Amino acid sequence: FDPHALIEGVGITCWTIGAERGYIYLRCEFKKGIATVQKAIDEAYAAGLFGEDVQGSGRTIHVSLTMGAGAYICGEETSLLNSIEGVRPYPRNKPPFPAVEGLFGCPTIINNVETITNIPHIVKRGAEWYAGLGCKDDPGSRLWCVSGHVKRPGVYEAETGFKLQELIDEHCGGMRGGKTLKCVIPGGSSSKVLLPDEVAQVTMDT
Known part of the structure; x- marks a missing residue:
């Protein structure tokens, strides 16, 4: 597992959609994974890739790690949002959908780690490269x-x-x-x- 691929993917996503906040959600029992991801986040801040005025761009991107209590229901996206907000992790009624009104009432996109980690590789090598992996109907x-x-x-x-x-x-x-x-x-x-x-x-x- 390359934590920097995940961190870079979160940064690229935030930059692309104009988001100023990114959250990485892990279950609290994954102690080693929590330490590994937090170290990578700290290194990204130290390199000037996150924070205020990222790389002199005038853009702000803050990324933080949030730990959940391990409830199975938090695999459902709106339950996960409630968990991050610190309330009981029950599913929300839809609509509104998270992309319209999600975390703290703001538009929110939710993706799993596997998806986000692929982003830097696709940006570097191109969509055609990724589409050429695996089977035609479900590439990658x-x-x-x-x-x-x-x-x-x-x-x-x-x-x-x-x-x-x-x-x-x-x-x-x-x-x-x-x-x-x-x-x-x-x-x-x-x-x-x-x-x-x-x-x-x-x-x-x-």
């Missing part, structure tokens, strides 16, 4: 999180379009202890349980 690379009885559980970055079986066998080293794969739950409790013959056919895209 993704972060694939794997847990369970595999030899190497973890987070793996790979281009879209490869087989789920490849993720398990090649990236994760196969099943732990020589066990036989029984099933895979690909997207949490709301997704279908995939049996081995289905796992062999599933393509990793969205």
Whole structure:
């Protein structure tokens, strides 16, 4: 994980849309990640990339790290906004949508870390480069999180379009202890349980 790609992506986003405030939201139990991201933010301020009159441009961009208590509901965007505001993290009625009236009543865009971290690479290499990664209908690379009885559980970055079986066998080293794969739950409790013959056919895209 490159924290500076995230910080740079937040800065580019703020600059592009004319925002003066950016917030990075992490669950409080991610102690190492919190320290890593905060250090990167501090370094960006020290380099003059955030703050008042950024690089002599007359523009103001402030970025801060906010910790949540780990509530599952904060995965819903308006619950997350309420959490940052310090109130009970319940979902808000829509409309108004966050892009119209979001954090502290201001227009707000919300993206996940994976999306924001891709921005500096796309700016540097171009949209055609990114569109050339992975499969045509869902280009780019993704972060694939794997847990369970595999030899190497973890987070793996790979281009879209490869087989789920490849993720398990090649990236994760196969099943732990020589066990036989029984099933895979690909997207949490709301997704279908995939049996081995289905796992062999599933393509990793969205």
